Amino acid sequence: MANSTTPTSAPTLLMSPAGRWQLRRFPQRTNDPLQAWDAADELLHIAIAEQAAAVASSYQPLVLNDQWGALLMPFAHCQVTTMNDSFVSQQGQLANLKLNQLDSALKQISPLAPLSANIDSVWLKLPKSQSLLEYQLAKLSGELNPGTPIVAAAKSKLFTPAVRELFSRYCEDVDISLIQRKCRVLKARIRHVPFVPEKYMSEWQLAEHGLTLQHHVGVFARNQLDIGARLLLEHLPAAGAQEVIDLGCGNGVLGLVYAKRSPSSAITWVDESHLAVASCASNIELNLGVKEQYQTRVDDCLSQFASASVDLVLCNPPFHQEHAITEHIARQMFRDAKRVLRKGGEMRLVANRHLPYYHPLKRLFKQVNQVASNAKFVVYSCLN
The missing domain is CATH 3.40.50.150 (Vaccinia Virus protein VP39)
Known part of the structure; x- marks a missing residue:
């Protein structure tokens, strides 16, 4: 019988309509009690699976704030770009690609790097910092083509009135789902607003x-x-x-x-x-x-x-x-x-x-x- 003080390992097999992968946090720890994905990732996987174009090899998605690669995995065979402030998360994405024996044309960039105008869609997990979210939405609005679709997900409590107002400011056709597994999914299209980096x-x-x-x-x-x-x-x-x-x-x-x-x-x-x-x-x-x-x-x-x-x-x-x-x-x-x-x-x-x-x-x-x-x-x- 296991000692009651022995940590319980979190699951590492992610199964969704978009596929199945082994995912671990980085650096890998023995008996890690923290899981490498959450319900918001799984809801985004459902949205990905519903879009046939999203899995084409020529597709160019932009993935933001993906901590360990859960959101990256369905796009690994695409011309995918991930934007993340965390170096550790970037290393975690690479480690999980290797763990799943996936060859990828992944391009990793920091929040300060310019965005390609060829991005087909944006897939976003809400960051903890609201100021970072505003900066990201403003950057997307200023540098991507107007009308580019954006899909975002997070725990329901994070979709505060202030966060909803930010999406309304930088996006149009904003639609927020009902609560599913304590999370919500937001779908919208980016509108053009001039981006002034110094403001942030x-x-x-x-x-x-x-x-x-x-x-x-x-x-x-x-x-x-x-x-x-x-x-x-x-x-x-x-x-x-x-x-x-x-x-x-x-x-x-x-x-x-x-x-x-x-x-x-x-x-x-x-x-x-x-x-x-x-x-x-x-x-x-x-x-x-x-x-x-x-x-x-x-x-x-x-x-x-x-x-x-x-x-x-x-x-x-x-x-x-x-x-x-x-x-x-x-x-x-x-x-x-x-x-x-x-x-x-x-x-x-x-x-x-x-x-x-x-x-x-x-x-x-x-x-x-x-x-x-x-x-x-x-x-x-x-x-x-």
Whole structure:
């Protein structure tokens, strides 16, 4: 009999009217309790199966916000383009194509890349960020041919009045289904509205640190400093670390403040979000200037970094992945930080008090000390 504490693995076989595939989240975990697709994906599969043209090899669909390839799979043999902010999701799509032994002419692009005017239709999962959704709809409206069909799906609760208004602004013939399995499907046609990318950049001042911060849509803490980062900034390590990484950098504020404190340090800002890294690059140039010692990188945690190569890792880890609440990303960050830190190196991180990070950190690092805390957050110093 299985131990009651043994995690239950989520199903990995997706069967729908559009086909059947093995699908796993990425990076793959043993006994992963989170499934790689949801009911909204299955409803979109029904819509795909109803359109004979959608499965022609010459078809050119655009798929947005497809986390692990569930929406990509029926189009794998087409001239398909996926647009996703997440590097991890892009890697997951490739891994699932390989898992299903599918050869694909897949083109993966970031939200900032131009769109081909030859796109035949758009298939969209609603992102968590409403500002990102507005940017995506505005981009589609400005760059695709008017009348291009769009099909979107998500949990019913995400089709708020504000979201419906966005679709009405950028689309015509908007039709939203009744609730099916707690989800809805929206069908519409794109109308032309001129696209002004600059409209979707925000800027604010962090006066106490002498910074001007610019943000693309969907980037964490887009309009103000979050209180966890504020606590960590009050308790940064001393200046002097030679090689530094701001891991899960978001707008880059942790590395920016440390760079001003320690101008001789070489700093790399790392995030899995293309929009976060683009925001961070703008903020580095705006506040520090263009210098070879400052680099940005899109990565799955620190998978592309050499072991024992840095002295300090700064981290404000996430505890969610789109709509799913999960600790596994933070724990992967901790393991990667342990690997890339030199002997005697430090990871300085801030975390919500309720998250059970202390014992996993103690198992990884030689020494773990609580540096500071308040009602909601705690700052840890983890020495390698």
